[in-house]
Amino acid sequence: MKIGICSSILVAFFSYLCYFILTTYIDLGFLFPVYEHFPGPCRLIPGLGDGSEDIEVLPSGVAFISTGLKLSIADKLAWHRQGVKSRIYRFDFNQPEKNAQVVSFDPTFDADGFSSHGISLLQSPSGEVFLYALNHHREGDRVEKFRYDSEKNQLIHLDTFSDPSMQTLNDLTVVDQDEFYASNFFYSKGYFSIFETFFLSWGNVIHFKKGAGAKIVLSGLSMPNGVQRSRDKRFVYVAILGEGTVRVFERQPDGKLHQLNSIPLHIGVDNIFVDRDGHLWIGAGPIKYKSFLHMNNPHNHLAPSKVLRVEMINQTHPVLVSEVLQNNGSLISLASVATYHEGAMLVGSVVHNLMYCTVVAF
Numbered sequence: 001m002k003i004g005i006c007s008s009i010l011v012a013f014f015s016y017l018c019y020f021i022l023t024t025y026i027d028l029g030f031l032f033p034v035y036e037h038f039p040g041p042c043r044l045i046p047g048l049g050d051g052s053e054d055i056e057v058l059p060s061g062v063a064f065i066s067t068g069l070k071l072s073i074a075d076k077l078a079w080h081r082q083g084v085k086s087r088i089y090r091f092d093f094n095q096p097e098k099n100a101q102v103v104s105f106d107p108t109f110d111a112d113g114f115s116s117h118g119i120s121l122l123q124s125p126s127g128e129v130f131l132y133a134l135n136h137h138r139e140g141d142r143v144e145k146f147r148y149d150s151e152k153n154q155l156i157h158l159d160t161f162s163d164p165s166m167q168t169l170n171d172l173t174v175v176d177q178d179e180f181y182a183s184n185f186f187y188s189k190g191y192f193s194i195f196e197t198f199f200l201s202w203g204n205v206i207h208f209k210k211g212a213g214a215k216i217v218l219s220g221l222s223m224p225n226g227v228q229r230s231r232d233k234r235f236v237y238v239a240i241l242g243e244g245t246v247r248v249f250e251r252q253p254d255g256k257l258h259q260l261n262s263i264p265l266h267i268g269v270d271n272i273f274v275d276r277d278g279h280l281w282i283g284a285g286p287i288k289y290k291s292f293l294h295m296n297n298p299h300n301h302l303a304p305s306k307v308l309r310v311e312m313i314n315q316t317h318p319v320l321v322s323e324v325l326q327n328n329g330s331l332i333s334l335a336s337v338a339t340y341h342e343g344a345m346l347v348g349s350v351v352h353n354l355m356y357c358t359v360v361a362f
Helices: 002-027 192-199 288-296
Strands: 042-044 054-057 062-067 087-092 100-105 116-123 129-137 140-149 154-161 169-176 179-184 203-209 213-221 224-229 235-240 245-251 257-264 268-274 280-285 305-313 317-327 335-341 344-349 355-358
Touching: 054 116, 054 268, 054 335, 054 344, 062 116, 062 344, 087 116, 116 179, 129 154, 129 169, 140 169, 179 224, 203 224, 213 235, 235 268, 245 268, 257 317, 280 288, 280 344, 305 335, 305 344, 317 335, 317 344
Parallel strands: 100 154, 116 169, 169 224, 224 268, 268 335
Antiparallel strands: 042 355, 054 062, 062 087, 087 100, 116 129, 129 140, 140 154, 169 179, 179 203, 203 213, 224 235, 235 245, 245 257, 268 280, 280 305, 280 335, 305 317, 335 344, 344 355
């Protein structure tokens, strides 16, 4: 009797172990083929080989680019990227031949202590542009607020927002002055985050409002990544890398989020861009194990890149998913974001190149 029970337990254990190994093998992308294609002529933007992790675009076609990411799983990337500086660049879709120009910080801001990641823009009715940037500062994760001075091409530092809930910030989206949603990729830092990657769903999304502080509005997420608002700010999109999905939420008056939909994309989704028609453009890494290797040693390991466009109806439901671009990593490794403006596209990467494409067809 005891031998039979033990045998059943062992069979169940080894069956689960085989299932786990097989599903993990598939999920990490070992069986995933890469078929290269581009939507039209593409070229690299010179001077941005240290990453362009996030890109935001104003209605006028002026884009702001976050560069110089130093954070990775177990913080190993910081060792490989000593000497890399985090900066914000400006790119004008109306004058792509001018490439990208670095935006200066005002002298009062600690530029040397700036370690960038996700960014978000807010334009006031009067035309003033405010840029909010995640900062993996040595004293803890925080959000910096700037006003953009177009005459000086300079970011004027206005405020710093911090809270104990800002643990491992990845991206943010601003919905009003000093009010935003932000994702915490992991619950923990260091080598335990590797354990989280495979076994735990401890990531979350916070809502912050100046004067009220921060509160967790979504929890139990497997590596929440890009966060973006809809054009009318009624809805919030969250890319869940661990699931390979984009979840759609409706904002509530108290800042909470009510889930309306989940869009399965079966890929390592990163940042989300919403075009003028309300469709989603998503940068992604299709082969996860190559993405992990690239993140922790960018010079020795390349990772494929993919850009998806999700055509939406009523801003909440997908009607068509199109693959806009795929590259084996030779031109751009581990795409993190894709932005579109009037027939052209900028594709950013976590720690690699920035690419400009004329979109002819896909």
